[in-house]
Amino acid sequence: MVFNLGKHSSSQFNQEMEAIRSDLLRMGGLVEQQVSDALESFLQADSALAQQVQQVEQEVDELEKHIDEECARVLALRQPAAIDLRTIIAVSKCVADLERMGDKAAKIAKLGIQLNEEGSLTTGQVEVRHIGERVKTMLHDALDAFARFDAHKAVAVAVADNDVDAEYHSAMRSLVTFMMEDPRSITRVLKLMSVFRALERIGDHSGNLCEQVVYLVSGQDVRHLSPADMQALLEQR
């Protein structure tokens, strides 16, 4: 279903679609770096790196606006259909998730700076590293699934999110115990809890990206399905 597009404008259209896809991947790469730097700045108590993470946020916000503008322009002028239309819709959902991940990365960086100043905690570092690495992998794989139109890889990320959630809850329970044993640590432990919460949310948003990849590739809306149900749906195709 391509409407009134001559050869010239059709190849222009393909270029525009490719630009939107590559802009999304660029935004994704930027957020991936932001998450990675946020984690390092937190674990290495590197306040300079943390400040850098916070500065990238504006760039991410601008990319979100730019990509949404491009999507609106293509919708208005090109009447995309089928997979092109689904790409535009999916990209428009994904930028919102990426922008929020950028927010969370900036938050982790900010909490890191605060905790450096207040005196670091002896607890939770291993778990931050561990969960942090897992959500970094989830985000990376989600972007990879988008780049390769790989719905199966996308579902695998959704499965990984279940594990991260379990580890997150376990880390939070340990922190509650720590607080009870040393009430003077409460303010700092609450900040550490916020770091875990931000990481867990980055995992959730990576899961959202993957739902959009499945939609984009298969046309199936798998939001609010369990990973097992997603898998089953894909295998029916």
Added chain:
Amino acid sequence: MVFNLGKHSSSQFNQEMEAIRSDLLRMGGLVEQQVSDALESFLQADSALAQQVQQVEQEVDELEKHIDEECARVLALRQPAAIDLRTIIAVSKCVADLERMGDKAAKIAKLGIQLNEEGSLTTGQVEVRHIGERVKTMLHDALDAFARFDAHKAVAVAVADNDVDAEYHSAMRSLVTFMMEDPRSITRVLKLMSVFRALERIGDHSGNLCEQVVYLVSGQDVRHLSPADMQALLEQR
């Protein structure tokens, strides 16, 4: 810019646009009720009402899918332009925010049930009521601004969000003090903090709805602007 639409299909198109708008308002009304019931169930320790709130979540999720489907169908078949296209884009962003508000309402209800079982706290109830009422008003006003195409009302909601954020931080600080004075209350206070966080997020999402209303009415993307800058942009028009 209406392409190849005869009188008949043009009036059908208007009906479809109207259906999308009214479905969004119906989803909004449902979430508004969910937030209101979640708040009451929490404050009145009404576990039956809390369970009801959790059950509505599925209905909200289904509406999100349905509305997105309708938006994709209109984009594919009708090539909407100008304000119609902006409506579709804005609605598609808004459903994601409404769905997350529904999640938060369900979370408040769930935490209420847990706190009922663990023994209620003597602190924070007044603040939950107060902040809860404010975010309910924000959500109501955001939906009203959408229904009336009222960008100025939308900006007023964004201003209100600043106040809610200040009250939220104040309530959280009091809870930290409470925890330090009575470490046995820690687990329950953490749950109360989650309730405040959920309310604050509902306020944020209401602010997001309003940014979409401004976009829909004016074509201006005001995300990541301060309320004052939004106001200035509207007055330039």
